[in-house]
Amino acid sequence: MPVITEEIRDEVKEIVYNFFSEECEFDRASINGETRIIEDLEGDSLMFLELLEIFKKKYKLDVKIQSIGQYLVKHPAETIAKVIDLTLLVIEHGDKITELD
Amino acid sequence: MEKSAVSEWERHGCIGVLTINNPPQNYLEGFQLARLEDLKRWTSDVSLKGIIITGKGRHFCAGFNKEDFFNLTDRELFLEELKKNIAISYYIESLPVPVVAAIRGVCFGAGLELALSCHIKVCSEKALLSFPETGYGIIPSINGAIRLSGNIGDCRALEMVLAGKIIHADEALDLGIVDFVVPSKDVHDFALTLLEKTVAEKSVKVISSIMQSVNNARKMPFETATEKETQMCASLTSDAILQGRK
Numbered sequence: 001m002p003v004i005t006e007e008i009r010d011e012v013k014e015i016v017y018n019f020f021s022e023e024c025e026f027d028r029a030s031i032n033g034e035t036r037i038i039e040d041l042e043g044d045s046l047m048f049l050e051l052l053e054i055f056k057k058k059y060k061l062d063v064k065i066q067s068i069g070q071y072l073v074k075h076p077a078e079t080i081a082k083v084i085d086l087t088l089l090v091i092e093h094g095d096k097i098t099e100l101d
Numbered sequence: 102m103e104k105s106a107v108s109e110w111e112r113h114g115c116i117g118v119l120t121i122n123n124p125p126q127n128y129l130e131g132f133q134l135a136r137l138e139d140l141k142r143w144t145s146d147v148s149l150k151g152i153i154i155t156g157k158g159r160h161f162c163a164g165f166n167k168e169d170f171f172n173l174t175d176r177e178l179f180l181e182e183l184k185k186n187i188a189i190s191y192y193i194e195s196l197p198v199p200v201v202a203a204i205r206g207v208c209f210g211a212g213l214e215l216a217l218s219c220h221i222k223v224c225s226e227k228a229l230l231s232f233p234e235t236g237y238g239i240i241p242s243i244n245g246a247i248r249l250s251g252n253i254g255d256c257r258a259l260e261m262v263l264a265g266k267i268i269h270a271d272e273a274l275d276l277g278i279v280d281f282v283v284p285s286k287d288v289h290d291f292a293l294t295l296l297e298k299t300v301a302e303k304s305v306k307v308i309s310s311i312m313q314s315v316n317n318a319r320k321m322p323f324e325t326a327t328e329k330e331t332q333m334c335a336s337l338t339s340d341a342i343l344q345g346r347k
Binding site for chain 1: 124125126159160163206207227229233236267269285
């Protein structure tokens with residue numbers, strides 16, 4: 001699993017912002033860390049799955065959806081900032097994300 | 102526009118569009134895409150030359166609602182519901198007009214089975230296809246694994262179904278699960294243009310003969326399918342001569 005560098009952090013942020021801007025047809029400049037995926041962008045629960053697939057491909061991650069699901073039950077990712085944080089945790093820990101509190 | 106279960110039906114000239122309208126995930130709530138009798142009524146129009154099946158909003162269809170699946174504890178009722186869906190999949194693949202699945206976003210489980218029963222699959226570049234059933238201790242229920250292994254071979258189908266692997270659009274194209282990959286915003290227009298270019302100028306009889314030939318190829322021995330095709334060709338030739346067309 002890669003160590004999270006500033007470069008990876010910026011890359012993840014860029015991809016997440018662009019993804020939600022394109023998919024929800026929302027001006028990128030009007031999206032910020034506090035923007036709520038479902039309420040503000042009219043997104044849906046499957047979007048994180050789509051986003052995760054982009055990162056799995058990009059960083060060659062081998063992570064089970066079930067592990068992420070388990071983590072999400074305890075730590076819902078309702079905002080853009082939380083999605084970015086979750087993505088970085090997935091990149092860093094993979095399936096071991098379930099072992100994090 | 103007409104409605105049945107989670108589906109809506111509308112016409113664009115000679116093309117019919119069936120939209121799964123249960124956003125955002127477009128689950129097949131209550132186990133049903135549409136009532137078969139409604140589907141038959143909609144598609145029995147003699148001026149119909151092609152059909153697009155699509156999903157409302159960002160996704161094609163995330164399959165059955167898991168709650169429906171596990172809450173229906175009466176085994177007979179459960180089987181009855183599945184058989185209704187199997188009848189719909191047979192009906193779609195046997196239609197006398199080409200059916201295009203216009204896939205965006207997620208196409209999972211029964212949604213993918215529905216897409217596999219269509220003759221042509223157009224897919225957005227970000228679409229994801231999967232049979233996640235084994236993760237819940239079940240298997241695809243509307244001949245999904247059967248159709249998939251017929252399409253891509255046992256090895257790839259087993260890998261995809263047993264592992265519940267999520268397939269990206271580009272991989273789905275390489276494997277031959279889908280036929281075209283286009284930008285997300287173009288999926289519907291591409292499907293419509295493709296159909297219009299293919300069927301608009303053709304007679305209903307020519308279209309239905311070709312469709313019957315294609316369907317016969319799947320279901321009949323080669324010689325029988327060839328004989329049927331020859332008969333249809335002879336009938337069309339007679340029609341053309343009568344109409345003075347050469």
